[in-house]
Amino acid sequence: MTDPVIARYKPYYHELEGGKTYLWCACGRSQSQPFCDGSHRGTGILPVKYTAKAAGEEVLFCGCKHTADKPFCDGTHNNLKGIYDTDDPDAPEYAHIPVVPAGNDAKARLDGGCFVCSVADLATTTEGALSWAPIITVADGANHQAQFYFAVAPGRSPVIGFGDRHVVLLLTAGHGEIDIGGRRFAVGPNTGVYVRPGELFQIRVKSALTAFVSTGPLAVAPEWHPKMSNTFDTAHPERAVGIDEAKRQSMADRFFQMLVDKSVGSDLVTQFIGEIPLSKAVPHRHLYEESLVVIKGEGFMWTEYGKAAVNAGDVIFLPRKQLHSLECTDPGGMLVAGLIYPGDNPSINY
Template identity: 45%
Template sequence: MTDQKTQPDEPVIAAYKPALAALQEGKKYFWCTCGRSEKQPFCDGSHAGTDFKPLMFVAEKTEEVLLCACKRTRSGPYCDGAHNNLQDTYEEASADEITAMSDAKLIARDADNGGKAILDGGAYVLTPDPANAQHKGTLSWQSLIGAEDGAKHLGLVRITAAKGTAPWQSHKKSDSVLFIVSGKGTITIEDKAFTVGPETGLFVQAGERYFLHADEPMTIMAAICPQSDGAEWPDGPNGAFNTSFTERRVGVDHDKAEVMADRFFQILVDDQVGSKEITQFIGEVPLSRAAFHRHLYEEAIVILSGTGMMWTENCRAPVNPGDIIFLAKRQGHSLECTDPKGLRLMGAFYPAGSPAINY
């Protein structure tokens, strides 16, 4: 237990990070709510004499989950990221961690690997090369993350659109979560038109057809899930718009941003606009180096502004605006911001959830 500065009627903060637990379908578990158990995250009876009682739950499936250890979650027994706000600063790399990683090899972009700097576990940093793009009408696109890159579920495609109207496109079996990096225009999904500009997120459900009209040249990052062999180019709409989710566009709204100590993020596209597989967010990191951590999701990150260094166990690679980062599920990593003005990024990950949850 790391913190005893709590009131007697408050749970003890057993840890400032969630605990990874392997659950078995149908099995009953007792999650510790008091924080006093020595068998975190589960109850060992240490709540005796307090008003706390363990929370019993039955695992719905066999899976690894992150259970709350700070005991401040609003979604018990699961971590909801509440631990991030219990300290004044986001957890940064410790002096020991920095020393231990001081020998991490600086990896250069490798032309033989499509220009990627390949880090541990198949993670990579890539500066997209427009020369590799394919073209149709006003559109150019290139795959930046896919099965051939080691990703299991996510695809990431960089789309640029010249001024004008692009052809209709669709992915029959894959959802598309779009992020407008620059430029402005209109994206029409079936018969619904959405005006979009920089830092707008937009959800297009599998089977829906859409086209974009660029008022000025646009750059878009499209996260695709499940991975697709490429878009189809139908002649027009087919009326398949899912009217259960009529609003698909989400813009940056500082009132909706989640503050995590000295950094913030805002969820853009999630299940509120119909995206059940992918969560898209935008975030800002101050001059700092995050503590080494892992997520239970596969992630694509796009650097929007600022400079930094991506660290994995034994490797590191610099990142600059326009670069993308791929991280496999459970890949240990730390993103360092080396820019006094901060680093702004967009992330998209599968399965959907909260970017504030790591272990």
């Protein structure tokens, strides 16, 4: 059997016809990518059949032919060249792209509902030891995930719930404990925490703590509860995930680590933390809705017709399928924590 040929280093987006069977080219030699034209004869590689589950089903057929999830992209294409695809921010075609400033709502709004939020400029509401503000809402055009900023003063936050939503926290400063249904988890900077649907939580801190709290599907606002319930899904006892270099995955010359993901029981909401070197990514899209908290570094978020400055502490919101590119202008690199929903693999892009 011969090796597959790389047809291209990214997947092919298609909207499928319900019930129709497609024959994906696995050998890479077809002239009708991503579909088979019979060119595999003699290679020992056979095409892979896929029958669409529903009309309008959106798929990303692998173009590099090295996926482990045939016929779909699993992100393997990012690692085939050894370097991540980058772009020249000084290219002449970008000379007319303006820098979009933040509006009165602390958000610099780019194309297609993408925005950069200067979280430090948001007005907050106080509930006991907790000051909070919405960052990503349905009013911003979000369809899948919501995000809130939490600052907790020494003491205890209220008991908080988000109904039947999956809740994922990113702690960015301070140390403390999170009580989820009577179980306590130690937390500190760059820790991800997962709260299952129906569970309540309370944050207990000795010194000030900040967190970015995401829900999927999106929630309008936190609910305050008079006392902690003992609801805790014991099928998933691990809930706090910190930085662990042994868990780093490479994406060409970049690295990321999963925080809240399937390993702690979250298979639709996925959180990761990653380093971005001095560079501008090639413009690309995702099929999931994504938010990025910038923990360290600075740069620009680019869309087709505008770009916005990005600094540590800001949040970037990216709707599904929005063409975008994150540029890091900091020689020391950028550290970001991302949350994708619905999705389980942040390395799939097209």
